Amino acid sequence: MIEKRDFYINGQWVAPAAPRDCAVIDPSTEEPCAVISLGDVADTEAAVAAAKAALPGWAATPPAERLALVEKIYEIYQARAEEMAQAMSLEMGAPIDLARESQVGAGSWHIANFIKAAQDFQWIRPLGDGTPGAMIAMEPVGVVGLITPWNWPMNQVTLKVIPALLAGCTMVLKPSEEAPLSSLLFAEYLHDAGVPAGVFNLVNGDGVGVGTQLSTHPDIEMISFTGSTRAGKAISKAAAETLKRVCLELGGKGANLIFADADDKAVARGVRHCFQNSGQSCNAPTRMLVERSAYERAIEIARETAEATKVGPASLPGKHIGPVVNKSQYEKIQGLIETGIAEGARLLAGGPGRPEDLNRGFFVRPTIFADCTPDMTVMNEEIFGPVLAIMPFDTEEEALRIANATPYGLTNYVQSGDGARRNRLARALRSGMVEMNGQSRGAGAPFGGVGASGRAREGGHWGIEEFCDVKSISGWAE
Ligand code: NAD
Numbered sequence: 001m002i003e004k005r006d007f008y009i010n011g012q013w014v015a016p017a018a019p020r021d022c023a024v025i026d027p028s029t030e031e032p033c034a035v036i037s038l039g040d041v042a043d044t045e046a047a048v049a050a051a052k053a054a055l056p057g058w059a060a061t062p063p064a065e066r067l068a069l070v071e072k073i074y075e076i077y078q079a080r081a082e083e084m085a086q087a088m089s090l091e092m093g094a095p096i097d098l099a100r101e102s103q104v105g106a107g108s109w110h111i112a113n114f115i116k117a118a119q120d121f122q123w124i125r126p127l128g129d130g131t132p133g134a135m136i137a138m139e140p141v142g143v144v145g146l147i148t149p150w151n152w153p154m155n156q157v158t159l160k161v162i163p164a165l166l167a168g169c170t171m172v173l174k175p176s177e178e179a180p181l182s183s184l185l186f187a188e189y190l191h192d193a194g195v196p197a198g199v200f201n202l203v204n205g206d207g208v209g210v211g212t213q214l215s216t217h218p219d220i221e222m223i224s225f226t227g228s229t230r231a232g233k234a235i236s237k238a239a240a241e242t243l244k245r246v247c248l249e250l251g252g253k254g255a256n257l258i259f260a261d262a263d264d265k266a267v268a269r270g271v272r273h274c275f276q277n278s279g280q281s282c283n284a285p286t287r288m289l290v291e292r293s294a295y296e297r298a299i300e301i302a303r304e305t306a307e308a309t310k311v312g313p314a315s316l317p318g319k320h321i322g323p324v325v326n327k328s329q330y331e332k333i334q335g336l337i338e339t340g341i342a343e344g345a346r347l348l349a350g351g352p353g354r355p356e357d358l359n360r361g362f363f364v365r366p367t368i369f370a371d372c373t374p375d376m377t378v379m380n381e382e383i384f385g386p387v388l389a390i391m392p393f394d395t396e397e398e399a400l401r402i403a404n405a406t407p408y409g410l411t412n413y414v415q416s417g418d419g420a421r422r423n424r425l426a427r428a429l430r431s432g433m434v435e436m437n438g439q440s441r442g443a444g445a446p447f448g449g450v451g452a453s454g455r456a457r458e459g460g461h462w463g464i465e466e467f468c469d470v471k472s473i474s475g476w477a478e
Helices: 041-060 063-079 082-092 096-119 151-167 183-192 207-218 229-240 266-278 291-308 329-341 396-404 421-426 460-465
Strands: 003-006 007-009 010-016 022-026 031-037 123-124 135-140 143-147 170-174 201-202 222-226 245-249 255-258 286-292 348-351 367-370 387-393 411-415 433-437 468-473
Touching: 003 183, 007 041, 007 096, 007 151, 010 286, 022 082, 031 082, 041 143, 041 170, 041 207, 063 082, 063 096, 063 151, 063 183, 082 096, 082 151, 082 183, 096 151, 096 266, 096 460, 096 468, 143 151, 143 207, 151 170, 151 183, 151 222, 151 460, 170 207, 170 421, 183 201, 207 229, 222 229, 229 245, 266 286, 266 291, 266 329, 266 387, 286 291, 286 396, 291 348, 291 367, 291 387, 329 367, 329 387, 387 396, 387 433, 396 421, 421 433
Parallel strands: 003 031, 143 170, 143 222, 170 201, 222 245, 255 286, 255 411, 286 387, 367 387, 411 433
Antiparallel strands: 007 010, 007 201, 022 031, 123 135, 135 468, 348 367
């Protein structure tokens, strides 16, 4: 059992003001694997006060020094990658190979992209031709609160902490109480890299406690949040009184439009993408729309792909999928599978209950529903498990209409050999991101959505800008 009750405040590990233990459950075994403490008002106050005191010094630190510190963090992150993979695999159930390659890898990728973006980031620049003495300066927003979920822990933590550091902000991180171990380790990396006391602080806690204390705190200028649409709304309301900037990365219900002229691997690739990380990705392509002439063949491939998807404990090496994160997610997913059946979707693979060979752990059978209709629950609700809904379409217009008929708008996908059609759909799909023919986002591309997916833009240049206030200056001495 790992014991990690302390918080990281003002450059030190400190005991909680009023200790409140919280078990971290290993989702592969349903047994506690660690114990942390949940913070209270006094802990949040101490962390915010430390960040506030450190702000003037950090904001005034030259950007090149801030960048050098992030480069040091990157080195440590790479050198201690195995520990990080083990922590994430244990706390949220990512199979160890996925944890090593993708979960740790996402963090490395973001840090590297931020370093590149910071190298040519213009912190102060002329407004433009014909406006002598007019300058645009990018100033740190101030003290920021960072609230992250459990599904891609280091992906989300690096997307927030690193640009906040580069921009000159000081911060309080509240990681998910479901997956706190990776963030505690990350705090060690920051400490060892020499981040000055008070610049980065970590308080564990839950949403109603530390989460709300940060969202309502008068000394916090901005909340950067990734998580559910439900919590995003609660945070927006809580933050309104103090007029904070609120940047939200929320849920999704991505459509994957597969045309008859798509490449041979498009369907299998779409199924595997939906099931990756046990379906616990906000940008998962969970609605597969297939052109009718290719539909029968597509559902055959989809069924075979689902049946070939192995499920097993996170500690085992291999390409299998792991459990979902906890009991309530497991039960929610089971309920949605039952609803799919009750509403008349055709169960093509998987179904309710655990895979046959597993009698404990939050394991879900890789499930596919075919012949879905746009009104079905499985086509509308974010399931956050390995569950794919498939339906046919007849025309491009119909596919576009169905794809856009969701309050979410994070990532949509198009598979087609017709370049003109791809480009047309890339513009017409209502989402922050469109990925086509299996090509994933480019290095430094902004991650974010529209509508109920939230409107933050994280990563690379845009990610640094999010932690800046734009200042307009005139009368600047040449
Ligand atoms: P969640 O919203 O329950 O929790 C996320 C974080 O918010 C946790 O740290 C939690 O403690 C905190 N929180 C919860 N309620 C809060 C409140 N009222 N005030 C302040 N903080 C609060 O989400 P989750 O279950 O951890 O994560 C899954 C969700 O995250 C899914 O809906 C998924 O789509 C979404 N997600 C979005 C993205 C994205 O970038 N768009 C990325 C990953 C996950």
